[in-house]
Amino acid sequence: MIDVKTITKRYNGTVVVDGVSLSLPAGGVISLIGPNGAGKSTLLSIVSRLLPMTSGTVEIDGLDVTTTPGEVLARRLSILRQDNQIMSRLTVEDLVAFGRYPHSKGRLTDDDRGHIRNALRYLDLEPLAGRFLDELSGGQRQRAFIAMVLCQDTEYILLDEPLNNLDVKHAVAMMKLFRRTADEFGKTIVLVLHDINFASCYSDRIVAMRDGRVVHQGPPEVIITPDVIRDVYGVEAQVMENGGQRIALYYQ
Amino acid sequence: MPADRRILSPMVVLGGLSALTLLSIALFMTLGARGKWDFILAFRGTKIAAMVLVGYAIAVSTVLFQTITNNRILTPSVMGFDHLYRLIQTGLVFQFGSGLVATLDPRLRFGVEVASMVVFSGLLYWWLFNGAGRGDNRRSLHLLLLVGIVFGVLFRSVTNFLQRIIDPNAFLTVQDRLFANFNRVDVELLTVSALVVLAVSLAGWRWRRTFDVLALGRDAAVNLGVEHRRAVMTVLVMVSILVSVSTALVGPVTFFGLLVANLAYLVIRSHRHALILPAAVLIAVLTLVAGQLVLERVFGYNAALSIVIEFVGGLAFLFILVRGSAR
Numbered sequence: 001m002i003d004v005k006t007i008t009k010r011y012n013g014t015v016v017v018d019g020v021s022l023s024l025p026a027g028g029v030i031s032l033i034g035p036n037g038a039g040k041s042t043l044l045s046i047v048s049r050l051l052p053m054t055s056g057t058v059e060i061d062g063l064d065v066t067t068t069p070g071e072v073l074a075r076r077l078s079i080l081r082q083d084n085q086i087m088s089r090l091t092v093e094d095l096v097a098f099g100r101y102p103h104s105k106g107r108l109t110d111d112d113r114g115h116i117r118n119a120l121r122y123l124d125l126e127p128l129a130g131r132f133l134d135e136l137s138g139g140q141r142q143r144a145f146i147a148m149v150l151c152q153d154t155e156y157i158l159l160d161e162p163l164n165n166l167d168v169k170h171a172v173a174m175m176k177l178f179r180r181t182a183d184e185f186g187k188t189i190v191l192v193l194h195d196i197n198f199a200s201c202y203s204d205r206i207v208a209m210r211d212g213r214v215v216h217q218g219p220p221e222v223i224i225t226p227d228v229i230r231d232v233y234g235v236e237a238q239v240m241e242n243g244g245q246r247i248a249l250y251y252q
Numbered sequence: 253m254p255a256d257r258r259i260l261s262p263m264v265v266l267g268g269l270s271a272l273t274l275l276s277i278a279l280f281m282t283l284g285a286r287g288k289w290d291f292i293l294a295f296r297g298t299k300i301a302a303m304v305l306v307g308y309a310i311a312v313s314t315v316l317f318q319t320i321t322n323n324r325i326l327t328p329s330v331m332g333f334d335h336l337y338r339l340i341q342t343g344l345v346f347q348f349g350s351g352l353v354a355t356l357d358p359r360l361r362f363g364v365e366v367a368s369m370v371v372f373s374g375l376l377y378w379w380l381f382n383g384a385g386r387g388d389n390r391r392s393l394h395l396l397l398l399v400g401i402v403f404g405v406l407f408r409s410v411t412n413f414l415q416r417i418i419d420p421n422a423f424l425t426v427q428d429r430l431f432a433n434f435n436r437v438d439v440e441l442l443t444v445s446a447l448v449v450l451a452v453s454l455a456g457w458r459w460r461r462t463f464d465v466l467a468l469g470r471d472a473a474v475n476l477g478v479e480h481r482r483a484v485m486t487v488l489v490m491v492s493i494l495v496s497v498s499t500a501l502v503g504p505v506t507f508f509g510l511l512v513a514n515l516a517y518l519v520i521r522s523h524r525h526a527l528i529l530p531a532a533v534l535i536a537v538l539t540l541v542a543g544q545l546v547l548e549r550v551f552g553y554n555a556a557l558s559i560v561i562e563f564v565g566g567l568a569f570l571f572i573l574v575r576g577s578a579r
Contacts, residue, residue: 085469
């Protein structure tokens with residue numbers, strides 16, 4: 001369980017996250033949605049200890065993220081931010097292998113190699129395994145980073161806009177993969193998403209943020225409604241039912 | 253692995269570099285030798301030892317510094333580390349007088365200088381890279397570059413100023429220490445330096461896989477469980493010690509580290525420090541020994557090696573800077 005208690009983040013007087021408390025049970029896919037500047041990415045970074053909070057606490061299964069040793073947390077929680085620039089000359093396989101670092105500290109065992117192979121296969125990266133990252137397209141690179149995080153094989157997987165740079169086919173495949181990882185392996189996947197329809201179709205739970213606060217949360221049926229979308233984004237939307245899934249139309 | 257055929261494997265590159273380095277050392281020891289061998293070998297051996305040590309210290313410190321700062325333009329010397337060491341050397345004479353400093357055991361003196369260097373550079377660059385209370389806003393590379401160059405000039409100017417106002421005897425002591433080069437190396441200092449470098453290397457070798465992770469950037473390193481703050485601090489201490497060694501032996505060389513580190517990245521197509529570090533060291537030693545050899549045998553000591561290296565290194569620096577900003 002991820003337990004966020006009254007987190008506040010302030011930059012030079014500007015409040016980005018404003019006293020957020022949130023309790024996310026283990027297992028399932030959870031999407032964070034909200035307009036630009038709502039504090040979603042900041043909250044995700046604080047939960048994953050990449051950013052210090054101004055006040056409040058975060059506990060992952062009872063482990064306080066600010067005091068628990070990094071290597072302990074790294075076996076329980078993984079995070080992928082947006083914009084990953086890497087200076088080293090890495091092949092896709094090298095990058096994915098780094099996902100095993102928390103477990104084997106760089107000395108790969110057979111078990112590690114198995115995880116690396118699986119991650120490459122799940123993300124359709126086998127043909128690219130030997131290619132250098134700077135020779136790949138944005139979408140291929142994004143998939144390589146996600147493979148690294150999945151290879152880390154943690155209970156909690158936090159991803160900031162994982163669908164960035166992905167075409168429709170790979171975006172759908174990625175969401176299906178997250179769904180499968182949650183269902184088959186019992187992982188907890190927390191995503192920051194901009195596409196509310198992807199959030200609607202694949203999440204167990206949606207958390208909507210605006211102005212640094214959590215304004216709504218619940219299953220897709222509760223969140224994907226014209227009223228909530230108007231409140232969160234300030235746009236008028238129509239919501240259609242399609243085979244049990246709720247699709248919001250907000251294009252006009 | 254379907255590796256590109258034009259690219260040699262890292263082990264082949266390392267083997268080739270080692271062979272070339274050994275060859276240049278052998279030539280340096282034997283070429284144009286007239287007179288007693290025991291004198292020649294001892295005389296030239298000292299020079300070789302100094303060059304190996306300096307090349308090693310500069311190469312390793314530069315690669316590690318670039319690993320923790322995640323860039324390929326900043327180096328300890330571009331950021332003014334070696335001028336800081338000069339300032340500390342001069343400052344000690346200024347503060348305690350030439351009499352005390354000159355009579356002090358050179359090993360103790362070196363120890364004091366290195367210790368102050370570690371403390372000052374640690375504080376200064378920790379502050380710089382962690383944004384002086386600006387939270388997580390990363391500083392732009394170009395801002396850091398500018399700050400580093402300004403620091404370098406500041407340290408050098410203060411050093412010059414101190415040298416002007418100390419008494420002439422003290423000035424002689426300082427000058428004697430500051431104008432070191434490969435032809436006049438203090439053997440005692442050499443031994444101490446070698447031991448220090450060895451200690452740093454043994455510690456560093458155990459961290460080699462952590463260096464690989466640090467090179468991925470802060471976020472990825474934290475995600476993979478590296479205690480980033482502590483790791484960066486440890487590397488900064490190592491870099492400060494290595495820079496002290498090279499500066500104490502031959503003085504500041506601004507662009508040499510940049511040159512050898514980038515050549516190493518170029519020939520070693522891998523992210524592993526276990527390969528990059530040896531390559532950088534070999535390239536550094538090879539450049540110094542072969543350069544000095546050509547200088548002594550071909551030009552008859554008529555040019556300074558540092559000028560040639562700084563010229564080529566400076567060009568490389570501009571090239572990397574322009575290419576980097578165009579991308």
